[in-house]
Amino acid sequence: MPPAERGTDPALSVVTAAPPTPNGDLHLGHLSGPYAAADMYTRARRLTGHDAVYLTGSDLHQSYVPVKARANGVDPYRMADGYADDIARVFAAIGFATDACPRPARDERHRDMVVEFIAILHARGALVPRTGEGLHCAPCDRYLFEAYVSGGCPHCKADSDGNSCEACAQPNVCVDLVDPVCNVCGTSPTRRPYRRLVFPLQRYADRLRAYHARTVMSPQLEALCATMLAAPLPEIPLTHPTDWGIASPVAGFTDQRVYVWAEMVPGYLAALAEALAARGGGDWRAVWDAPESEVVQFFGFDNGYFHTILFPALLMAYDPAIRLPDALLTNEFLHLDDGKFSTSRGHAIWARELLDHVPASAVRFALAHDRPETGPSSFTLDRFRTLVDDELAGRWQSWLDALADRVPLTGVPPLDDPLPGHRRFLADLADLARQCLAAYSAAGFSPRTATRVLVDIVRRATEFAAGQSRLRAFGPSATSDAAVAVETAAARTLAQLAWPVMPEFAEQLWHALGETGSPRWDGVHPAAPGRRLTRTSPFFRPLPADLEQSVWPG
Known part of the structure; x- marks a missing residue:
């Protein structure tokens, strides 16, 4: 259905990815996480005939933006806009087809919905004025939180910035950091009383338990929620005395800024409103709440507490009747040569540089194949060279080349006289398709599994073709023609099921089989009789011999 015709249709898969912070370039570790996952899930929904929108944004008001801008002596807004442009170019190059990616500094809808959200929370008594201790750096004369302070995590003792720990994903209140220091000047801070608006999470503990029990979550998120709910939940400051972010609308606190993680909740809603407006209109609340819709959120594990505890509780406080996300899906960290990606140490492969040398389909395949799903990878x-050169440019390209040569000049033969082995192979393809589609579902989401199924399809097709060699040796016949027709069913199935992971390759193969538009799932069956498997260039090529020197000179 064209977008203009479905603008008011409330049945929709709303797919979100935690917005990237515009304070640097994207490396492969960034790409392997929620951005790729949300794109794959969105495409998988469309593949199977469902409507879906992919929403993200630009996390402008993270404190990491002004910290970096001040260190570099540049205007933070100009710096953030430049990085947001770079991120958009990377998304386009790798094929992440976002439907809405608003930038807070430019988007009045975003700012208005954030202000309204906070005002409603306050009006309903969900935000409480509280005077409590905070950290202050005397040399900088600055209130310290988030990017401005670091120390030992009070929960796991790992190095942590203020307010949340990247390692265990649990929150802190900064004053409970072990041996905190100012990240700007290195001074040990002092404690001072600060009056802020706080959000008492413990009020929502029972409702959160009930929500988690009915929600699809990655296993590590289940463990995080169980750990946090086993103890009283903290009070979270939702305003901070800082100069970066959206001003609080609450009287007495208008000189403070909304906590960026509270901003993100209405930010997702504003992104949905933007996506619907681009389609010709529609009420975001009607779509969000529609029984036929679903809300699926993707984020890194380091953002786990925010999406599983804080965000649902904020939505409960905002309106007890509003839909809560149906699935919360996360990933772990992708390392580089067994070490963490590090911008400061130059230990990174930058997405834009790799995509300058390697087609997007190959990059997407490799990142999905070894995606860090339940632990780091x-x-x-x-x-990467093995996966591309040996698997894609080797096995996949060789099989597709040979299949094209086996299709007669008259085109794909009809499947008139299949042997029992042909029927078994078609049944095997159908079973593999079921496995792959299950790996694209929210409950079983696993790009690693889906990609390995694609590899298995090609492996089994190659073995099937080898097993038909004696049949072909006797010359053309109805049964040898049936074998070719059955083999095109494997190619067609590959094009369909590869589309969420490798859209460019999948569309090339789909069109080479004589199909139009984007791949769509309609079951396992051969290409239409009479069609040729045509192509103007190889689907895959080996990686450049000097790739290592080009993208990883260190």
Whole structure:
């Protein structure tokens, strides 16, 4: 259905990815997480005939933006806008087809919905004025939180910035950091009383438990929620005495700024409103709440507490009747050569540089194949070369080349006289398709599994073709023609199921089989009789011999 015709249709998969912070370039570790996952899930929904929108944004008001801008002596807004442009170019190059990606500094709808959200929370008594201790750096004369302070996590003792720990994903209140220091000047801060608006999370503990029990979550998120709910939940400041962010609308606190993680909740709603407006209109609340709709959120594990505890509780406080997300799906960290990606140490492979040398389909395949789903995984250029050169440019390209040669000049033969082995192979393809589609579902979401199923389809197709060699040796016949027709069913199935992971390759193969538009799932069956498997260039090529020197000179 064209977008203009479905603008008011409330049945929709609303797919969100935690917005990237515009304070630097994207490396492969960034791409392997929620941005790729949300794109794959959105495409998988469309593949199977469902409507879906992919929403993200630009996390402008993270304190990491002004910290970096001040360190570099540049205007933070100009710096953030430049990085947001770079991120948009990377998304386009790799094929992340976002439907809305608002920028807070430019988007009045975003700012208005954030202000309204906070005002409603306050009017309903969900925000409480509270005077409590905070950290202050005397040399900088600055209130310290988030990017401005670091110390030992009070929960896991790992190095942590203020307000949340990247390692265990649990929140802190800064004053409970072990041996905190100012990240700007290195001074040990003092404690001072600060009056802020806080959000008492413990009020929502029972409702959160009930919500978690009915919600699809990654296993590590289930463990995080159980750990946090086993103890009293903290009070979270939702306003901070700082100069960066959206001003609080609450009287007595208008000189403070809304906590950026509270801003993100109405930010997702504003992004949905923007996506619907681009389609010709529609009420975001009607779509969000529609029984036929779903809300699926993707984010890194370091953002786990925000999406599983804080965000649902804020939505409960905003309106007890509003829909809460149906699925919360996360990933772990992708490492580089068994070490963490590090911008400061130059230990990174930048997305834009790799995409300058390697087609997007190959990059997407490798990142999905080894995606860090339940634990960290490592990206190495040796492994990347094996996956691309041996698997894609080797096995996949060789099979598709040979299949094109086997299709007669008259085109794909009809499937008139299949042998029992042909029927078994078609049944195997159908079983593999079920596995792959299950790996694209929210409940079983696993790009690693889906990608390995794609590899298995090609492996089994190659083995099937080898097993038909004696049949072909006797010359053309109805049964040898049936074998070719059955083999095109494998190619067609591959094009369909590869589309969420490798859209560019999938569309090329789909069109080479004589199909039009984007791949759509309609079951396992051969290409239409009479069609040729045509192509103007190889689907895959080996990686450049000097790739390592080009993208990883260190």
